[in-house]
Amino acid sequence: MAPITRIANLLLAAFIPALLGAGAATDSGPAPSFNRDIAPILYRNCSSCHRPGQVAPFALLTYKDAVKHAKQIATVTQSRYMPPWKAEPGFGQFKDERRLTDEEIATLRNWANNGAPEGDADNKRIPPKFVDGWQAGPPDRVVSMTDPVSLPAGGPDQFRCFVIPLGNESAQWVNKVEFHPGNRKVVHHAIIFLDATGEARRREKVPGQGYDCVGGPGLAISGGLGGWAPGATPTVLSEGLAITVAKSSDLVVQMHYHLSGKPETDQSSIGLSFTQDAPKKGMALVMAGNRRIDIAPGDDHFVVKASAELPMDAETLSIFPHAHYLCKDMKVDAHLPDGSVKPMIWIKDWDFNWQGAYRYETPLKLPKGTRIEMEYTFDNSANNSRNPSNPPTRVKFGEQTTNEMAFTFISVSLDDPADVPEFQRDMSAHFIADMIDGGSDDSGLDPKRVAQMKATFNFFDKNKNGKLDPEEKQALIEFLKKQNVRL
């Protein structure tokens, strides 16, 4: 740093507290100081992302870092914009919850309002040391994107799917997955899918270069290995659980890049650990969603509902709600056969940029016949600051950022691994039937898939009234089950 700017910074650091000092203390007790009160809060809740080389725009490690942002810290913690954590307390209890207490928020506010003092040097804490290696221990196998990908300095966010062939000669059981972003300045999030069909390889025209994919990998996925967003912890499955990776599978990694202002490259990797013991419990995916999305410009309260019924007893492991930019509010509840309702998640201020899987602290036990009900609300008005279209335009279901989606994926465990195929067959048949029954417009989707869905719809709409009556839908579900059509 040139001496002149260093001096300017020192002057600023000295003056900003004085300027902020205009506000009087609002709460009783001695004014909080950085060294004694603020540093522990920041180190515990903020510095993992707010440090050099990470996704956050500035570091929060030293007094000098923090004092420059004192007011802003008070504002973004008061509104709970930071630390990023979207799930409302009391609606599902999740692991690794990032949430400040009301007291911590008040302390940050009082500090800012009282001139943001540094405090007694005797109380000074040592900033935490972050391990940038494998958090869950050394993995058995590390795979990377085949080639580094070059990203431009600026432009809209990029969504690309990269194929990583595993070349495993037999099925394997994965019990730990850790995603390592190659370049944390640009990797905003990643979702890892499994493909045992070779379809993703066909889409990736130049091996290693990936293909555009916003909503999803655009293929019949064979499963998933979780995801990553800044601050995420590795997936470590509990004893007796494992994800089965079919022979010769490919990983399909959907990368969301947020460009940094400078040209960058990225080559992210994934650490996998395997278990030799056959899983004692099964893992399956509950899916709910529908394509009936058609939001008029200006409509600030468009509601999408969908449900899924459990064909067997299951216990929840994690929940992954998914929509694009217009979604505001997401609520998922489990309606048990005894009439009771268990809240599964509630996100009141959905932000596409902070999507991810929420892992349950204690699994919810859901008996056979439980109905999972989701209700998502979308705001397609100009008041929605996240609206990608200005002025707003009509928005329909599809995979582009300017289309919308409404899905809930819930990972569950089943007591007997032998039950998984039947569970998944039933779940997929219902889910695909809901997709086929999803209205006639399909902007943004692969035309071949749309034509297939339309033909299937027309075949099962026996009385040609343009909709699937309950018995017609049941016939479609039975057909899909028999064909063992998988998502």
Ligand code: HEC
């Ligand atoms: C999981 C990563 C993560 C954690 C944890 C985190 N931040 Fe951030 N923070 C970000 C990112 C990314 C941005 C920039 C993008 C944005 O504004 O959403 C940001 C932006 C900010 C901003 C600027 C907001 C603006 O309006 O420009 C402030 C202030 C901030 N964070 C304070 C905090 C504080 C205080 C904490 C801890 C209580 C915290 N952050 C925890 C990732 C994080």
